[in-house]
Amino acid sequence: MATEILMPALSPTMKEGKVARWLRKPGDAITAGDVIAEIETDKATMEVEAVDEGTLGQILVPEGTENVAVNTPIAVLLAEGEDSSAMPAAAPTAAAEPAVAQPSCGPVAAPPGAAPVAPQPEKDWGETQEITVREALRDAMAAELARDEDVFLIGEEVAQYQGAYKVSQGLLDQFGEKRVIDTPITEQGFTGMAIGAALTGLRPIVEFMTMNFAMQAIDQIINSAAKTRYMSGGQMSCPIVFRGPNGAAARVGAQHSQCYASWYGHVPGLKVVAPWSAADAKGLLRAAIRDPNPVVFLENEILYGQRFPCPVDEDFILPIGKAKVEREGRDVTIVTFSIMVGVALEAAAKLAEQGIEAEVINLRTIRPLDTQTVVDSVKKTSRLVTVEEGWPFAGIGAEVAMQVIEHAFDYLDAPPVRVAGADVPMPFAANLEKLALPNTDWIINAVRQVV
Amino acid sequence: MSNETDPGLGGGHNSRAMTEADLKHAYYQMVLIRRFEERSGQLYGMGLIGGFCHLYIGQEAVVVGIQMELKQGDKIITSYRDHGQMLAAGMDPRGVMAELTGREGGYSHGKGGSMHMFSSEKHFYGGHGIVGAQVSLGIGLAFANKYRGTDEVSVTYYGEGASNQGQVYESFNLAALHRLPCLFVLENNRYGMGTSVERASASKALWRNGEPWGIPGMYVDGMDVQAVRAAAAEAVAHCRAGKGPVLLEVDTYRYRGHSMSDPAKYRQRSEVDEIRKNQDPIDRVRRELLAMGVEENELKAMDEQVKAVVTDAASFAQTSPEPDPSELWTDILVES
Numbered sequence: 001m002a003t004e005i006l007m008p009a010l011s012p013t014m015k016e017g018k019v020a021r022w023l024r025k026p027g028d029a030i031t032a033g034d035v036i037a038e039i040e041t042d043k044a045t046m047e048v049e050a051v052d053e054g055t056l057g058q059i060l061v062p063e064g065t066e067n068v069a070v071n072t073p074i075a076v077l078l079a080e081g082e083d084s085s086a087m088p089a090a091a092p093t094a095a096a097e098p099a100v101a102q103p104s105c106g107p108v109a110a111p112p113g114a115a116p117v118a119p120q121p122e123k124d125w126g127e128t129q130e131i132t133v134r135e136a137l138r139d140a141m142a143a144e145l146a147r148d149e150d151v152f153l154i155g156e157e158v159a160q161y162q163g164a165y166k167v168s169q170g171l172l173d174q175f176g177e178k179r180v181i182d183t184p185i186t187e188q189g190f191t192g193m194a195i196g197a198a199l200t201g202l203r204p205i206v207e208f209m210t211m212n213f214a215m216q217a218i219d220q221i222i223n224s225a226a227k228t229r230y231m232s233g234g235q236m237s238c239p240i241v242f243r244g245p246n247g248a249a250a251r252v253g254a255q256h257s258q259c260y261a262s263w264y265g266h267v268p269g270l271k272v273v274a275p276w277s278a279a280d281a282k283g284l285l286r287a288a289i290r291d292p293n294p295v296v297f298l299e300n301e302i303l304y305g306q307r308f309p310c311p312v313d314e315d316f317i318l319p320i321g322k323a324k325v326e327r328e329g330r331d332v333t334i335v336t337f338s339i340m341v342g343v344a345l346e347a348a349a350k351l352a353e354q355g356i357e358a359e360v361i362n363l364r365t366i367r368p369l370d371t372q373t374v375v376d377s378v379k380k381t382s383r384l385v386t387v388e389e390g391w392p393f394a395g396i397g398a399e400v401a402m403q404v405i406e407h408a409f410d411y412l413d414a415p416p417v418r419v420a421g422a423d424v425p426m427p428f429a430a431n432l433e434k435l436a437l438p439n440t441d442w443i444i445n446a447v448r449q450v451v
Numbered sequence: 452m453s454n455e456t457d458p459g460l461g462g463g464h465n466s467r468a469m470t471e472a473d474l475k476h477a478y479y480q481m482v483l484i485r486r487f488e489e490r491s492g493q494l495y496g497m498g499l500i501g502g503f504c505h506l507y508i509g510q511e512a513v514v515v516g517i518q519m520e521l522k523q524g525d526k527i528i529t530s531y532r533d534h535g536q537m538l539a540a541g542m543d544p545r546g547v548m549a550e551l552t553g554r555e556g557g558y559s560h561g562k563g564g565s566m567h568m569f570s571s572e573k574h575f576y577g578g579h580g581i582v583g584a585q586v587s588l589g590i591g592l593a594f595a596n597k598y599r600g601t602d603e604v605s606v607t608y609y610g611e612g613a614s615n616q617g618q619v620y621e622s623f624n625l626a627a628l629h630r631l632p633c634l635f636v637l638e639n640n641r642y643g644m645g646t647s648v649e650r651a652s653a654s655k656a657l658w659r660n661g662e663p664w665g666i667p668g669m670y671v672d673g674m675d676v677q678a679v680r681a682a683a684a685e686a687v688a689h690c691r692a693g694k695g696p697v698l699l700e701v702d703t704y705r706y707r708g709h710s711m712s713d714p715a716k717y718r719q720r721s722e723v724d725e726i727r728k729n730q731d732p733i734d735r736v737r738r739e740l741l742a743m744g745v746e747e748n749e750l751k752a753m754d755e756q757v758k759a760v761v762t763d764a765a766s767f768a769q770t771s772p773e774p775d776p777s778e779l780w781t782d783i784l785v786e787s
Contacts, residue, residue: 006496009495009496010711032489044713044714047707047715048496070498071497186624188587189621189625190625191587193590194591195591196587196589197591219581223579228577232559232568233782235569236569236576
């Protein structure tokens with residue numbers, strides 16, 4: 001049966017083009033793959049290859065013809081034994097009209113699990129012991145390394161040096177060099193390597209000396225770790241933890257002092273956790289390591305040495321995606337995470353002396369955000385102050401405020417207020433650095449604006 | 452083209468050792484890839500495939516020769532010019548082409564497209580759209596093989612364009628440090644988009660680029676499937692024996708543009724024509740098979756078989772429905 005050769009498109013947006021040149025003439029024998037013509041647009045040229053074999057029949061569009069619409073028959077290819085009077089019996093397949101999503105003002109369809117869900121009370125884990133955040137992180141990794149042979153720790157100075165900040169102290173001795181692996185200073189390389197291993201089902205914990213250095217590898221974290229499950233139609237997953245100190249330390253300047261909560265929180269396919277206390281650190285890191293998804297685990301260097309009570313129960317673990325009300329109050333909701341939880345609690349104590357009872361929510365997880373706990377609190381207090389160390393623009397506070405506006409607007413008695421780090425690269429000078437980071441006074445002033 | 456000195460791990464990789472049966476298999480696979488790609492180009496022209504579409508036409512001998520030395524469990528990863536790798540790995544042409552058209556029946560249910568396709572079953576780890584990123588991921592696949600104590604090998608394909616990315620060298624270092632069973636296959640098709648290798652790489656012998664890390668380099672004519680296979684045999688054996696990575700540069704040529712929209716101004720038509728006419732890897736196998744005494748009819752029968760497979764794939768890719776709108780929200784996270 002004769003087939004029509006159609007005017008091809010160079011790109012999905014091309015509507016018409018020029019038949020620049022015929023390279024074969026009627027009567028020529030054609031085999032699949034032969035270049036038979038050239039077409040052109042103002043941007044590019046393209047060769048038209050025969051897909052079937054046969055004899056070139058009639059040329060329907062002579063060379064030099066401009067403005068030939070895509071999918072117009074430009075020639076006829078005859079099968080063996082046919083003559084040029086043969087024409088295709090059926091119309092050529094029309095290009096499929098892609099279904100166009102209907103534009104909509106509202107959310108088209110909420111992603112599964114995005115709607116606020118009813119909170120459940122946190123389990124009582126019983127007896128606690130005071131440990132540092134550093135010990136909590138180490139204990140969590142030791143417990144999971146012992147529990148699952150597929151878990152390994154990889155990063156700069158994690159093994160022989162015992163961790164740049166001593167978080168991995170003792171793990172090399174306990175688990176050996178197969179499971180606790182020093183890398184050269186090569187973030188993109190070792191992050192990609194760990195992600196590749198995770199795609200096969202291993203469960204790497206990637207330690208970045210600081211999250212600032214993870215920017216060298218952020219393409220791998222986002223394009224490879226976060227997106228592969230979706231791009232593979234659910235065939236592959238990437239169970240991996242990216243952890244390290246995030247945010248400002250002390251006097252280390254602009255390139256070592258930055259909060260990445262908003263950066264990673266933006267990305268579907270990632271979970272983002274930001275613990276404050278030792279219990280947060282231990283319970284959430286264990287959950288992160290067991291999670292079948294990529295988890296970015298944002299620690300804080302200044303918190304490493306701080307002590308908190310932490311459950312001693314060997315099975316202690318906390319759920320990702322669940323915030324904690326650290327202090328109850330009726331007058332204002334303060335939503336915060338990581339090191340700023342402690343600052344907010346100090347501010348709340350001072351506010352209490354002034355007769356203002358603030359409720360302090362420790363988000364614990366940035367993504368997925370526990371919107372329900374925040375909304376429930378605002379419905380009670382009618383006022384919202386967000387606190388974060390990172391920059392204000394497009395920050396976590398902006399997102400939390402928007403969630404409250406969407407879900408509890410009518411309950412608000414005042415516009416939400418954001419407390420955030422100064423919108424500047426972190427300065428080095430001690431006095432300037434102090435001016436760049438939120439403190440209790442900033443929080444108290446913000447609360448006073450709304451109460 | 453670019454071997455300044457005599458390359459080779461053992462020097463024997465240009466031996467011609469394929470049996471008639473193997474050579475017929477190679478012929479079938481290469482013709483399958485070529486016809487599949489031509490059809491993809493046609494569907495693109497008809498507006499049925501959108502976005503980017505990078506065809507493998509001209510390079511068929513590379514992936515077919517290497518695949519013949521792999522065994523079940525060996526892992527494969529490549530760049531965005533990935534259709535050939537997928538077909539050679541045994542992935543279903545229907546599923547591959549339906550992914551190109553963005554349909555439910557595609558390997559990723561239409562959510563990946565030409566550049567992002569995977570198969571757990573065939574140990575094919577993509578299909579990556581970021582130039583060079585697959586190289587770091589590829590050493591991770593090899594790392595996993597070693598961690599698990601298997602003798603499986605990971606084949607990491609990349610082009611001479613990607614060979615200028617920093618993470619390729621980070622990966623060389625890590626692979627050599629850990630003696631990872633990783634075969635780096637540098638497909639030198641001479642143009643990274645429109646920039647010739649001479650204009651992009653100061654290195655004149657890319658197969659030697661792993662030397663600072665002690666990675667053995669090999670160089671082979673990628674238009675000769677028998678030579679590619681022989682080189683792969685040596686390289687894969689080296690990796691499988693736990694001796695660490697190997698870098699195999701394969702000299703090849705892409706007939707078509709970088710992607711479908713290509714100005715074709717950076718090289719002469721005569722250059723393409725000359726290679727197509729005198730060095731075509733499929734013509735070569737065809738001649739070799741005929742010289743072995745294989746009947747023309749037998750080859751024709753294989754051609755017909757391929758044609759049927761590709762026609763069926765194209766038809767499936769056009770009739771498979773578009774993904775259900777609910778697919779938008781699935782496979783983002785593993786729900787636990």
